[in-house]
Amino acid sequence: MGRLFPKKSQAGFTLLEVVVAFMVLSFGLLGAVALQAKAKQASFDSMQRAAAVALAGDIIQRIRSNDTTALTDLYGGSFTSQTQLNTDTTCFSTFCNNLAIANLDKEQWKQAIRAKENTGSLDDTTVCITPVRDGDGFEVTVTVSWVGRQAIKANNTTSNINCGTKDDYRRLVSLTSFVLVRS
Numbered sequence: 001m002g003r004l005f006p007k008k009s010q011a012g013f014t015l016l017e018v019v020v021a022f023m024v025l026s027f028g029l030l031g032a033v034a035l036q037a038k039a040k041q042a043s044f045d046s047m048q049r050a051a052a053v054a055l056a057g058d059i060i061q062r063i064r065s066n067d068t069t070a071l072t073d074l075y076g077g078s079f080t081s082q083t084q085l086n087t088d089t090t091c092f093s094t095f096c097n098n099l100a101i102a103n104l105d106k107e108q109w110k111q112a113i114r115a116k117e118n119t120g121s122l123d124d125t126t127v128c129i130t131p132v133r134d135g136d137g138f139e140v141t142v143t144v145s146w147v148g149r150q151a152i153k154a155n156n157t158t159s160n161i162n163c164g165t166k167d168d169y170r171r172l173v174s175l176t177s178f179v180l181v182r183s
Contacts, residue, residue, distance in 0.1 A: 041150065045171075051122055052144040052173040055112060059129065059142055060177045062105040066098055067181045071138050072131045074102035078163060081113045081125040122146040126164035137180040145172040 063075050096104070113125050124147040131138040145164025148171040164170055 045148065048122060048146065048148065048171065049173060052146065052171075053175070055109070055122075055127075056142040056144050056173055056175040058112065059105070059109050059127075060140060060175060060179075062109065063129075063131075063140055064177070064179050066101045066105065067137075067179055068098040069181055070098060071140075071179065071181070072133070074099060075106070075129050075140075076131050078126060078128040079106075079110065080127075081110070081122070083110060124165075128163035131179070134178065137178055139176060140179050141174060141176045143172055143174040145170060147171070 059075075063071065066074070068074065109127075113122065113127070122144075126145045128141075128143040128145070130141045130143075132141075143161060143163040145161075147165070147169050149169070151168035152171075153168070154170070158172065159166070161172060161174060163172060163174075
């Protein structure tokens with residue numbers, strides 16, 4: 001028989017396995033944390049869009065309930081969340097004409113925008129209302145623009161909408177509805 005070599009002990013091999021396992025686990029946990037952060041950002045963006053759609057739908061319904069041939073003069077134009085509120089607008093104790101109702105609608109809507117800002121939902125909001133005469137009514141487009149928290153690249157259609165500041169942080173929602181003038 002050949003010569004038998006004494007068995008040498010391997011010191012430190014299990015420690016190396018533990019270090020490699022710890023590194024793999026660390027990268028996995030970092031990936032999970034990054035995924036959670038992205039999910040939180042997407043959830044916040046979704047909350048902002050839902051708030052903008054709700055606000056745009058609200059003003060369209062207010063316009064629809066105050067249908068008049070002077071709709072362009074009463075509701076058309078744009079304003080920002082920094083626009084000064086008119087606290088003298090009341091329409092609860094007296095008979096109100098279309099102008100008074102429109103002023104009340106806009107003031108209540110500005111307060112709703114500011115309430116959304118207080119919850120951290122929509123920052124630096126600009127609203128553009130564009131009524132266009134179409135036969136017996138108006139095609140009303142309401143665009144709500146705000147500043148998001150992360151930069152995105154807008155497509156050509158979105159870039160051409162002229163409402164709010166145009167930068168990589170701008171988000172917008174645009175709703176269009178037909179309002180039939182009954183009077």
